[in-house]
Amino acid sequence: MTLDAIPLEETHEETPKLGRKRDHTRDPDILDAALDVLAETGYDGMTMEMVAARAKAGKATLYRRWPSKGELVIDAVACMKRGDFDRDHLPDTGTLRGDLVAMIKPHAIEDGARKMRIMAGLMSMISRNPELAEVARAAIVEPRASANRILLQRAIDRGEISAHSDIDNLALLSQSMAIYRVLVLQKPVNRDFFIQLIDGVVLPAVGLGRPLPPVDGSNSAPDT
Amino acid sequence: MTLDAIPLEETHEETPKLGRKRDHTRDPDILDAALDVLAETGYDGMTMEMVAARAKAGKATLYRRWPSKGELVIDAVACMKRGDFDRDHLPDTGTLRGDLVAMIKPHAIEDGARKMRIMAGLMSMISRNPELAEVARAAIVEPRASANRILLQRAIDRGEISAHSDIDNLALLSQSMAIYRVLVLQKPVNRDFFIQLIDGVVLPAVGLGRPLPPVDGSNSAPDT
DNA sequence: TCTATGCGAAACTGAGTAGTTCCGGATCTT
């Protein structure tokens, strides 16, 4: 390989005239495989061979489509299926608590757990790759956060909670604490955890919840 | 390696007979260098040569003292100087808000930011190395969390807040949201952020500072 | 059927790094 010139092909190639056309049918499988490996081993632990093996593809196929490992990961995160809740499919039960609880579906929890593992795998990269950071934010954290913001805003609009509630922080609360719990504390994030968060923190913070002053007699919790 | 806490005084063999005795004088420098590199590049990006260079030591010196990169990191995190607040040096201002605000010192913020960067660098490792996870929890997370728990419990004891407050989650709230903010959102975690968290979420959740109409930033004084 | 084309598999290259070894010099003890 001493010479690098002499490109012998090169008429222009925009004509899929014969043979199978370039269809990129396998892309979704490869991207999904990349996300799986990412969740399991983290960015640095992930190798192109792992991704290829899991997608039952060849390494060459990966490089035909993406110029580098970094690009593949960015694409995988960016194309991640935005799960759960679009603006139009949010629960609307009439009460804030009803809406928040309705967001806790088994599928949503499971999906969220995978996203958190992916996020963990991206962590060290995110802090030094702005593009990846932006993509991860848009794909993983923003959908849920904005859903919560909408739910809270509705509660304000219908007069259920104070108009001065700290919506921005409250919308991020459950996600923040869930990530912290699963990544740092390594405890399970399940339905009970979210319910506890709603009833023990979010609703009280917004003027709805439990922690009533002990002077109240009606709520006779059998003391501590 | 023994993950038993605090190997301060070592019981290593008593043979300081001749020449310079094995003093391990450089250990703190090396461990601190390791933490710096960890915070900057993450576990996988960190190389033994970086650590050696920053500590102005030789790679051989590192391997004389620690058998592997993994052990060095675990030791570095375990020996991390527990900063800020011991049980005996907690603020005690008489009000929950006063105590919480008193926890926000410039030094504490700066120290916390470094710890978060270290935590980010450990993330992907933590999820598959239980020993590291335990050490990181004990060194980075637990001190602050237990300080918050104590402050909240005091407020309960003096009748300032409801005895049914969700202390466990509230104690983790500011940390969770700070980590999320700095690692995921990549926004600055400063004094204003913590104040907003206290006045906008924690105190309301506990029945104190209701969200006040005027948005004047000086204070949202809890009651009175 | 024939032929162009994309694909999976595997071999290969090159770079970077964990971990080792060796040596000259610095430092402490006697």
Added chain:
DNA sequence: AAGATCCGGAACTACTCAGTTTCGCATAGA
């Protein structure tokens, strides 16, 4: 000063992995 020991630096080994190339096969259009 002499002797023992540790240290920093540099060279070295062994291995892993990103990225490339090659090749035979499968498929789709003609």
